[in-house]
Amino acid sequence: MTALTDLTLTAMQAGLAAREFSAVELTEAHLAAMAEARHLNAYIVETPEIARAQAAAADAALAAGTARPLAGIPLGIKDLFCTEGVQTTAGSNILKGFIPPYESTVSGKLLADGAVMLGKLNMDEFAMGSSNETSAYGKVISPWKASGSTRELVPGGSSGGSAAAVAARIAAGATGTDTGGSIRQPASFVGIAGIKPTYGRCSRWGVVAFASSLDQAGPMARTVADCAVLLTSMCGYDAKDSTSLNLPVPDFAAGLTGDLRGKRIGVPKEYRLDGMDATIAKLWDQGLEWLKAAGATIVDVSLPHTRYALPVYYIIAPAEASSNLARYDGVRYGLRVTPPGGNLADMYAATRAAGFGKEVQRRIMIGTYVLSAGFYDAYYTQAQKVRTLIARDFEQAWERCDLLLTPTAPSAAFAFGDKADPLAMYLNDVFTVPASLAGLPAMSVPAGLSADGLPLGLQIIGRPLDEAGVLDAGLAIERAAGFTARP
Numbered sequence: 001m002t003a004l005t006d007l008t009l010t011a012m013q014a015g016l017a018a019r020e021f022s023a024v025e026l027t028e029a030h031l032a033a034m035a036e037a038r039h040l041n042a043y044i045v046e047t048p049e050i051a052r053a054q055a056a057a058a059d060a061a062l063a064a065g066t067a068r069p070l071a072g073i074p075l076g077i078k079d080l081f082c083t084e085g086v087q088t089t090a091g092s093n094i095l096k097g098f099i100p101p102y103e104s105t106v107s108g109k110l111l112a113d114g115a116v117m118l119g120k121l122n123m124d125e126f127a128m129g130s131s132n133e134t135s136a137y138g139k140v141i142s143p144w145k146a147s148g149s150t151r152e153l154v155p156g157g158s159s160g161g162s163a164a165a166v167a168a169r170i171a172a173g174a175t176g177t178d179t180g181g182s183i184r185q186p187a188s189f190v191g192i193a194g195i196k197p198t199y200g201r202c203s204r205w206g207v208v209a210f211a212s213s214l215d216q217a218g219p220m221a222r223t224v225a226d227c228a229v230l231l232t233s234m235c236g237y238d239a240k241d242s243t244s245l246n247l248p249v250p251d252f253a254a255g256l257t258g259d260l261r262g263k264r265i266g267v268p269k270e271y272r273l274d275g276m277d278a279t280i281a282k283l284w285d286q287g288l289e290w291l292k293a294a295g296a297t298i299v300d301v302s303l304p305h306t307r308y309a310l311p312v313y314y315i316i317a318p319a320e321a322s323s324n325l326a327r328y329d330g331v332r333y334g335l336r337v338t339p340p341g342g343n344l345a346d347m348y349a350a351t352r353a354a355g356f357g358k359e360v361q362r363r364i365m366i367g368t369y370v371l372s373a374g375f376y377d378a379y380y381t382q383a384q385k386v387r388t389l390i391a392r393d394f395e396q397a398w399e400r401c402d403l404l405l406t407p408t409a410p411s412a413a414f415a416f417g418d419k420a421d422p423l424a425m426y427l428n429d430v431f432t433v434p435a436s437l438a439g440l441p442a443m444s445v446p447a448g449l450s451a452d453g454l455p456l457g458l459q460i461i462g463r464p465l466d467e468a469g470v471l472d473a474g475l476a477i478e479r480a481a482g483f484t485a486r487p
């Protein structure tokens with residue numbers, strides 16, 4: 001029999017329903033696997049007591065016939081989601097020891113649906129990063145190695161703990177958040193699936209804010225169907241988030257067919273970058289063939305403002321971050337550093353200098369600069385205008401196609417320290433940021449391997465609210481790719 005931790009989330013649901021194993025057994029299997037995989041540093045905090053109690057409650061509900069859809073499913077929660085009574089740090093030293101008295105809406109919905117929380121997953125500090133090297137709790141190590149190499153690789157970021165945990169079978173699924181690619185890029189790096197829904201589908205309430213006009217939660221799991229199950233639970237209107245969409249949420253899992261007959265898949269020519277990795281270019285073409293075989297037609301489209309997406313993102317995201325992170329002042333949360341003889345301003349400065357890491361400080365400075373009098377119009381206002389043009393590119397593309405297919409990231413996972421230059425790091429987001437700026441649903445699905453045996457993902461972008469279409473295309477790729485490689 002396969003190890004319980006190896007099952008997909010949907011297989012776990014079936015096994016629990018058929019009483020092949022109990023929720024407690026499933027949770028114990030995961031807790032044991034977590035103990036074996038601590039070197040990955042995927043979890044900042046493990047919550048075995050909570051998990052055991054929730055698993056026992058799930059078994060009782062299963063026995064009583066009152067089980068909710070996720071009863072007994074062991075999940076990891078990204079440390080950006082506030083969890084009642086459990087430390088939440090956003091990967092930052094400034095929130096060390098912060099125990100929220102409330103539960104984020106999204107994690108609360110998963111728990112209300114019966115999920116078991118295994119712990120809080122490591123991440124780049126305040127979700128700023130693409131490699132999980134900026135966490136104040138240490139880097140997360142990918143469970144993957146390139147063939148013939150012993151070098152440790154990054155799991156991607158910022159949801160690197162989520163990605164590593166799901167790939168290493170120490171969580172059946174995980175929450176991620178995606179501001180500019182943080183669900184899709186790490187999913188691509190570790191060979192799992194992940195979907196960022198339309199902006200507003202998931203409530204941001206109780207999610208530590210990075211860039212509020214971009215931040216979206218979403219699931220990361222080993223299969224498209226598993227993502228669909230989690231997404232259904234996570235989405236929904238929340239009066240506590242003014243940008244939350246008050247619209248019905250379909251049962252994404254029940255609607256999943258993988259049938260693409262009649263669908264038009266757009267190929268944006270601007271994503272074919274000069275000097276693009278040949279394996280990735282080939283995989284992209286292969287993906288188009290797979291979608292054709294599932295019934296779709298392929299059309300060329302143009303998204304002319306694509307080249308401005310990265311610079312626009314790296315103005316807007318830091319601008320919003322500099323404002324959001326102003327609340328960490330040493331008074332209300334976590335860390336406080338009081339220099340002897342200092343006044344209140346000295347306390348703020350000392351706390352923020354000690355509490356924020358280098359990348360976060362860099363973003364706060366960039367954000368403060370682009371918002372400052374004299375530069376606001378030149379940078380921030382201009383970036384907002386170009387953001388509108390980027391969104392309009394997509395609107396025009398939707399006149400010719402229903403979905404877009406692109407690579408998820410320009411490379412496979414890299415080694416620690418390989419992208420020490422911040423600009424080289426930011427380039428990781430080149431394919432993911434445009435959909436974020438336009439608020440569109442987008443997912444990464446594992447599609448193949450690089451020349452040295454590392455996972456590569458393909459990205460599907462959909463119209464606003466068409467998560468179902470994105471998931472169907474994801475399923476078509478998953479079926480055709482037959483991706484079975486594992487760390």
Ligand code: GLN
Pocket residue numbers: 127128129130157158177178179180181182183210317429
């Ligand atoms: N890598 C991007 C950044 O550093 C995206 C992060 C994210 O989506 N949270 O901002």
